[in-house]
Amino acid sequence: MSRIRPLKTSNDRIWIPEDYFARAEIGEIFPDADGRVIEFDMGCGDGGFLVQMAQHHPEHRFLGVERLLGRVRKVSRKLKAANAQNARLLRLESQYALDYLLPESSVDRMHFLFPDPWPKEKHARRRLFSEPFLMAIKRVLKPGGELLFKTDHDDYFELAQEVVKECGDKVGFERLEWPEDAFFYPITDFEQQWLDMGKTIDRMRLRFD
Numbered sequence: 027m028s029r030i031r032p033l034k035t036s037n038d039r040i041w042i043p044e045d046y047f048a049r050a051e052i053g054e055i056f057p058d059a060d061g062r063v064i065e066f067d068m069g070c071g072d073g074g075f076l077v078q079m080a081q082h083h084p085e086h087r088f089l090g091v092e093r094l095l096g097r098v099r100k101v102s103r104k105l106k107a108a109n110a111q112n113a114r115l116l117r118l119e120s121q122y123a124l125d126y127l128l129p130e131s132s133v134d135r136m137h138f139l140f141p142d143p144w145p146k147e148k149h150a151r152r153r154l155f156s157e158p159f160l161m162a163i164k165r166v167l168k169p170g171g172e173l174l175f176k177t178d179h180d181d182y183f184e185l186a187q188e189v190v191k192e193c194g195d196k197v198g199f200e201r202l203e204w205p206e207d208a209f210f211y212p213i214t215d216f217e218q219q220w221l222d223m224g225k226t227i228d229r230m231r232l233r234f235d
């Protein structure tokens with residue numbers, strides 16, 4: 027069984043919670059968070075999207091969550107190179123962060139971009155987009171907060187549409203239009219790869235009560 031390796035160096039772009047078993051305060055992550063827009067990028071990958079967003083909105087605060095250590099380190103270097111002071115990285119599993127670590131009503135926008143699609147039928151239940159996932163999102167979002175989801179994977183998008191239809195009223199959210207020019211929204215690293223391959227991208231924007 028593989029062991030999770032500790033981070034070797036302290037790095038001011040990486041947020042290491044003091045206690046992984048207690049809810050954090052948003053001020054622990056961003057000491058100047060008060061009154062600011064807080065955004066959360068789940069599975070930030072190589073960080074192209076996160077870095078561009080952080081540069082475009084220096085007044086916002088961004089937390090990127092990623093489970094692969096190599097990617098966290100890489101994005102940390104990119105943020106430093108871009109001199110982006112307003113983003114932090116957390117090496118953790120997104121659902122755990124949502125369920126146990128992030129405080130209630132603390133985030134304005136959640137980005138869930140090109141999550142692993144788990145294409146094999148026997149692995150499909152590992153897809154994060156589900157009712158418990160949306161319940162967890164609702165707990166962490168501020169009222170009126172949004173979830174932005176994109177995928178290149180048709181089956182995953184179909185599943186997401188079904189989940190949204192089934193539990194929209196129960197969880198408490200509505201689907202909004204999301205035209206291309208609605209707001210600044212950079213293409214992610216994986217998105218560019220899929221676009222280069224001629225794939226179609228589906229997107230969904232949900233606003234929570």
Ligand SMILES: C[S@@+](CC[C@H](N)C(=O)[O-])C[C@H]1O[C@@H](n2cnc3c(N)ncnc32)[C@H](O)[C@@H]1O
Binds near residue numbers: 073
């Ligand atoms: C297909 S990549 C997309 C990365 C980025 N969002 C983009 O669009 O370029 C999915 C990323 O999510 C990470 N990931 C997958 N499942 C995760 C989870 N449960 N928690 C945190 N990160 C996860 C993977 O390691 C990978 O970096």
